[in-house]
Amino acid sequence: MNGAAAACEWHRRPAYGKDRRRGCGGLEDAWGASSGRSLPRLRRKCAAQLRDAPLKNLPIASKLLLAFAIALLALIALGAFSVSSLSIAAERADYIGRDQSQKLVVEDDLNTATSDYGTAQANIMNASTPEQLQIAEQALASRGAAIDRDIAWLGPRLVSAGPRKALETMKAEWNAYTATVQPITALVRAGRHDEAMARYSATRHLYNRGNTATSAILTMQKDNMVKIAQEVQDTYVRTRNWMIGAIVLVSSIIIVLLVALVRSIATPLGTVTTGLTELATGNTAVAVPDDDRRDEIGNLARAMRNLRDQLDAAERAKAEQTTLIVDSVGRGLEALAQGDLTARIDTELTGPFAKLRENFNRALSAMGDAMRAVTEATSGINSGASDIRQASDDLSQRTEQQAASLEETAAAMDEITTTVRQTAAGAVKANSAVEDARVEAEQSGGIVSRAVDAMGGIERASNEISEIISVIDGIAFQTNLLALNAGVEAARAGDAGKGFAVVASEVRALAQRSADAAKDVKTKITASTQQVEAGVQLVSETGAALNRIIGRIGEISALVGEIAKAAESQATGLQQVNTAVSEMDGVTQQNAAMVEEATAAARSLSAEADELARQVTRFKVSHERPAALTPASPVHDLQQRAAEAGRRIARATPTRRHGNAAVALAQDDWSEF
Structure with missing residues (x-):
């Protein structure tokens, strides 16, 4: 440090x-x-x-939780500020869009109503017939009622001082005007047009002041809306700037947290990982960094330091164990080279070397057992050589009996040859019948193929019908949509479009029924198409099955042909067997000479067994050599098995006699063999 x-x-x-x-x-x-x-x-x-x-010294989990908590709090603050700013802007926009716009519409209607009222008053003055006068009076009354209604609606809703004062002024001026012009209608009805015209001219200045006050209210409302819109725009710009600053601040906080986490976790962890990599390559002199930390990286560094110390100790223990193993195994191999199979590794070994010690001792024990078995087998070989000589004499006697058996075998082979030729003729007939069956199966396969093609045509036609039904369904949907639009337009037209709405409703109902019918037909076509597909699949499987049957029939035909050829070949082969039986008689005579050679080989085998026994005695297999056991002669066992086989053959084979050669297996005694 x-x-x-x-x-x-x-x-x-x-x-x-x-x-x-x-x-x-x-x-x-x-x-x-x-x-x-x-x-x-x-x-x-x-x-x-x-x-x-x-x-x-904080744990990594605490560091991560702290970093994410700070980032989360910053994001929550940013979100709260954004929601608050957007709420303020939404309230101002709603205020403009709903309250101020309604006021502007009513004030514009009030301005229009005052102008229409003046026009109606002029129409009364210019009316030349009672009908024109009545129409002008109705228009005057209607506009007057509209003016009173708009003034009554605006009264409690104009909260600003300017528009409210302008409304009070307009109301006073208008009341003075209406009170002055009310007698004019009566004068016109009475035919006093000159007096009515004089009064009308005298009231024009009152009308102009009222109309001017109404225009002033509308102008003030428009100016107020422009001012509020500018306030909303200012609020938006201010909110946008604050949000950009907040985003930059939150981003800076997150970047600082990431840099702190990298410096506190990633960099030390990379250093420890590099040290572990060096340690894995066998460099136990590597330095252990950050082992004074109190977090997980410090724990990892301390664990790395412990691992380094343990690896050093393990290397030293391994060197000591290797020296001990080399000394112990060397002594055992030296004793083995001197022929001492009783030597063992008595040194205690640990780990995987204990298995080596156990295997070495077990191998020497197995070698000792093998040498004892070889020693015991030597006497058995000598006894077996004598038995082989005796068996050779018995073999020469049996050779004569084999010659008689060969003669009887030749007669049996003649009968078998005749039977095989008859079998060949029957195979030829069977081949012809199989060929006819194959031709009929191929014809059936062609019929099935044409059926598959027909089913495919039905499937394609069903798919085309389904496509046509889809087009009809689309047309019905478009008709339904057009009928719906026509109904909407008829509803907008009012009473004049009621008849057209009824027609549109009927067209829509007809289009719906057409669509339902098209869907029903399409469903049935789809079900039919699925059944056709199932039929095509079944017919295809039937065609495939017929093709497999044709292939199998072809294979059977080939096999029957091969059977016929094989039967002919067997007949020829059996003839050759007859010749071979005659040759076997000569071979039997040669066997006698070979028996003499086998006797000489048995004598040589006995001499080699004595030499083997002499070589085995140089190995020390135990501290006290046990007496050798004389095993039972394997030749006697062979004689017993041969006699038992002869008796089974005698029981299974009946006695047959041909000419002067007679073999009676049931009465033959094989016990001497």
Whole structure:
């Protein structure tokens, strides 16, 4: 550990925890007194490690939770600010779109109504017939009622001082005007047009003041809406700027957290990983970084340090164990080279080397058992050689009996040859019948193929019908949509479109029934298509089955032909067998000479067995050599098995006699063989 790390480690101890500054300064004084120089660099390192110690010693899970909690809180604050700003903007927009726009519409209607009222009053003055006068009076009354209604609606809704004062002025001016012009209608009815015209001219200035007040209200409302719209725009710009600043701030916080996490987790973890990689390559001298941390990385570093120490200890133990194994196995192999099969590895070995010791001792035990078995087998070989000589004499006697059996065998082979020829003739007839069956099966396969093609045509026609039904369904849907649109337009037309609406409703109902019928037909066509597909599949499987049957019939035909050829070949072969039986008689005579040679070989075998016994005696297989056991002669066992086989053949084969050669297996005695 370097000086700065030691200083900060000393500073973190509990004894100096109450006064960190005094503790670090005292250590610096001691360090400076011992080294004779100032310690600004030590002071900076100590301060940096003390500052980073809380974050470095936190568990990784706590670091991640802390980082994500800070980022989440920043995002929540940003979201809350955005929602609040958007709510304010939405309220102002709703205020403009609903309240102010309604006021503007009513004020515009009021302005129009005052103009129409003046026009109606002029129409009364210009009416030349009672009908025109009545129409003008109705228009005047209607516009007057509209003006009163609009004034009554605007009264409680105009909260601004300017528009409210303009409305009061307009109301006073208009009431004065209407009170003055009301007698004009009566004068016109009475035919006093000159007096009516004079009164009408005298009231024009009142009408103009009322109309001007109405225009002033509309102008003020428009100006107010422009002002509110500008306020909304200002709010939007201000909110946008605040949100951009908040996003930049949150992004900066997240970037700082990511950098802190990388420096606190990723960088130390990479250093520890590099050390572990070096350790895995066998470099046990690698340095262990960050083992003073109190988080998971510190635990990993301390575990790496323990692993390094354990690997060093394991290497030393392995070297000691290897030396012990080489010495123990070397002594055992030296004893084995001298022929001592009783030597064993008695040294205690551990780990996988204990298995080596056990296998070595077991191998020597197995070799000792093998040598004892070889020693015991030597006497058995000598006894077997004598039995072989005796068996050779018996074999020469049996050779004569084999010659008689061969003659009887030749007669039986003649009968078998005749039977095989009859079998060949029957195979030819069977081949002809199989060929006829194959031709009929191929014709059936052609019929099935044409049926598959016909079913395919039906399937294609069904698919085309389904497509036509889909087109009809689409046309019905479009007709239904057009009828719906026609109904909507008829509803807009009012009473004039009622008849057209009824027709559109009927067309829509007809289009719906057409669509339902098309869907029903399409469903049935789909079901029919699925059944056709199932039929095509079944017919295809039938065609495939017929093709397999044709193939099998072809194979049977080939097999029957081969049987016929084989029967002919067997007849020829049996003739050759007859010849071979005659040759076997000569071979039997040669067997007698071979028996003599076998006797000489048995004598040589006995001599080799004596030499083998002499070589085996040089091996030490036990501390006290046991007496050799004489095993039963294998030749006697062979004689017993041969006699038993002869008796089974005698029971299964009846006695047959041909000419002068007679073989009676049931009465033959094989016990001497």
